[in-house]
Structures are given as structure tokens and as C-alpha cells.
Amino acid sequence: MTLPDSAAQDLEEFGQDLTIIGTPVYAGRVPKTAVERLKRIHANGTPAVLVATYGNRAFEDALLELQDITVKQGFSPVAGAAFIGEHSFSSEAMPIAQGRPDAQDLTKAAAFGKALRVKADEGSLGATDLLLPGNSPHREGWNKPPMSPVTNKDTCEKCGACAKVCPTGAIDENGHTDATLCIVCLACVRACPTNARTITEPMILGFAKKLHDNCSTRREPELFW
Ligand SMILES: Cc1cc2nc3c(=O)[nH]c(=O)nc-3n(C[C@H](O)[C@H](O)[C@H](O)COP(=O)(O)O)c2cc1C
Incomplete structure (x- = not known):
């Protein structure tokens, strides 16, 4: 599912x-x-x-x-x-x-x-x-504000790998993302063969640092x- x-x-x-x-x-x-x-x-x-x-x-x-x-x-x-x-x-x-x-x-x-x-x-x-x-x-629970990973247009090869793994269908074939549908699972970031998908949202990077520091x-x- x-x-x-x-x-x-x-x-x-x-x-x-x-x-x-x-x-x-x-x-x-x-x-x-x-x-x-x-x-x-x-x-x-x-x-x-x-x-x-x-x-x-x-x-x-x-x-x-x-x-x-x-x-x-x-x-x-x-x-x-x-x-x-x-x-x-x-x-x-x-x-x-x-x-x-x-x-x-x-x-x-x-x-x-x-x-x-x-x-x-x-x-x-x-x-x-x-x-x-x-x-x-x-x-x-967490009410996620609209946000999502971004696509670097220079390195994106439009292969569609990101869209294929997105559990909510938030990404179109050009890598555009509907930030309200995105659940920040970051499957797209992991799936991208050219590392063109990244998360730059300070809130997520802040969570990552806290978890790295406190949950090791x-x-x-x-x-x-
Ligand atoms: C929005 C969000 C919230 C999360 N909350 C928790 C959490 O409360 N506790 C925890 O230990 N991991 C949390 N995680 C980590 C996931 O539970 C964990 O990485 C899980 O393996 C992800 O499954 P997936 O690889 O199928 O997406 C969270 C991940 C995301 C994206």
C-alpha cells in the first residue's frame, strides 16, 4: 500500500x-x-x-x-x-x-x-x-507544513526515479513537487541517481541535527x- x-x-x-x-x-x-x-x-x-x-x-x-x-x-x-x-x-x-x-x-x-x-x-x-x-x-501527531525536497535543474536528468518512489504522487515527471502532498519521507532523495534531489528546509535539517546528536x-x- x-x-x-x-x-x-x-x-x-x-x-x-x-x-x-x-x-x-x-x-x-x-x-x-x-x-x-x-x-x-x-x-x-x-x-x-x-x-x-x-x-x-x-x-x-x-x-x-x-x-x-x-x-x-x-x-x-x-x-x-x-x-x-x-x-x-x-x-x-x-x-x-x-x-x-x-x-x-x-x-x-x-x-x-x-x-x-x-x-x-x-x-x-x-x-x-x-x-x-x-x-x-x-x-x-505532527502537522507537517507545506515543504518538500527540491530538484537541482542542472543535474536532474528527468529519469522519473523520484516520481516512481513517491508514496503520495507528489512529484511530476519534471521533478516539480506539490509541497502540500509531500510527507518528507525523502525516498526521492535516496532514489535520485544524480543526487539532484536534496532537502534544504531548515526545519528538517534542524530535526536531523537534533536526532544525530541525541539519538545515537x-x-x-x-x-x-
Ligand atoms: C516525518 C517523519 C517523522 C518521523 N518520526 C519518527 C519518530 O517519531 N521516531 C523515530 O524513531 N523515527 C521517526 N521517523 C523515522 C522513520 O520512522 C524511519 O526512518 C522509518 O524507517 C522510515 O520508514 P521508510 O523507510 O519506509 O520511509 C520519522 C520519519 C519521518 C519522515
Whole structure:
């Protein structure tokens, strides 16, 4: 559901297969775009594993919010996990959780999957109530002001790589960006083969510096079932 054309997909109701539902964490919450898209999927008691990926600051209420949303859509969450991924605002100059998930994280993810499989085979998955950390009501999300990365016209080759990865369809084929649609995930910056896309917004660069300075202590994946 990451790309905007998922909005045109016909979604069948989920059956009884164990379903993995993942979201990034934005300001300790599920990103609004993800909330809207998750509301399009429906289930009827489908067991679900909920995964929140965050950038080594904190996942706060995101996993609990994901549980609330998926329960409303008819899922039956049986396990949850918070994993660390390189922060969207990380760069070579200002690394934040660079290289995450790493081999250690992936080993933990695989062990989590195997443990869930054993529980599923024994029939004990979901036998107890799933208690996920977080506050209810959830913390206030971030109301992003209109802003976006910019394209350097001299180095842009109009290859369209940025537009292809944009989850909100905010970028046209010439690299022009609708700053109100942009969610500053910076996927376009990473996808650009000529480094023509950059973020110069002082607010984002300020967040990046704060996160680089204050969130460098390694956090570990947390598993719940
Ligand atoms: C707008 C925004 C807000 C974010 N808020 C948080 C946060 O509150 N805590 C955190 O640890 N990481 C935060 N992150 C980092 C992402 O959760 C992390 O980089 C995640 O792996 C991004 O997933 P993606 O690569 O699928 O975009 C934020 C990223 C963005 C773009």
C-alpha cells in the first residue's frame, strides 16, 4: 500500500492467513497517509502481526495505534514488534541509525518469525490478550507544513526515479513537487541517481541535527506476544 496507485486496487477481504502489517513511525504515530490506506483493508478475524519501524528515537504510540486501527478493520492482532530502520532524515553528514536494520536486527526478525511459526503450529498464537505499549489517547501527531525536497535543474536528468518512489504522487515527471502532498519521507532523495534531489528546509535539517546528536545510543528491536 506504499505507492499511490494502491488506492485504485480492489482489495479482497483477508481470509484466515496470518497477515503481517507494517508501518513506519512518524512523530510517534502511524503516518496519516498510512492510516487512510489501512482503512481500505477489511478482515474478519484475520490473525495479524503488527510491525512498526522507527528511526532509533522512539515509537511511542505507533504500535498501539496500529492495533486500534487494525482491530477496527476486523483483524485480530496476535503479536507486535518495533524494529529500527535508518532514519528518513539520516545522511552521510548527519547519520541517524545508519545501516539499520543490520545483521543483528535481521537475525532477531528471523527468530521472531520462527517463534511465531512454532506458536501458530501449537495453536497458541493469540491465546492471550496482546498488550502493546503506548498511550491512549495517543500523543499529538505532527502537522507537517507545506515543504518538500527540491530538484537541482542542472543535474536532474528527468529519469522519473523520484516520481516512481513517491508514496503520495507528489512529484511530476519534471521533478516539480506539490509541497502540500509531500510527507518528507525523502525516498526521492535516496532514489535520485544524480543526487539532484536534496532537502534544504531548515526545519528538517534542524530535526536531523537534533536526532544525530541525541539519538545515537543503539536501540534494540522489541517483540510482543
Ligand atoms: C516525518 C517523519 C517523522 C518521523 N518520526 C519518527 C519518530 O517519531 N521516531 C523515530 O524513531 N523515527 C521517526 N521517523 C523515522 C522513520 O520512522 C524511519 O526512518 C522509518 O524507517 C522510515 O520508514 P521508510 O523507510 O519506509 O520511509 C520519522 C520519519 C519521518 C519522515
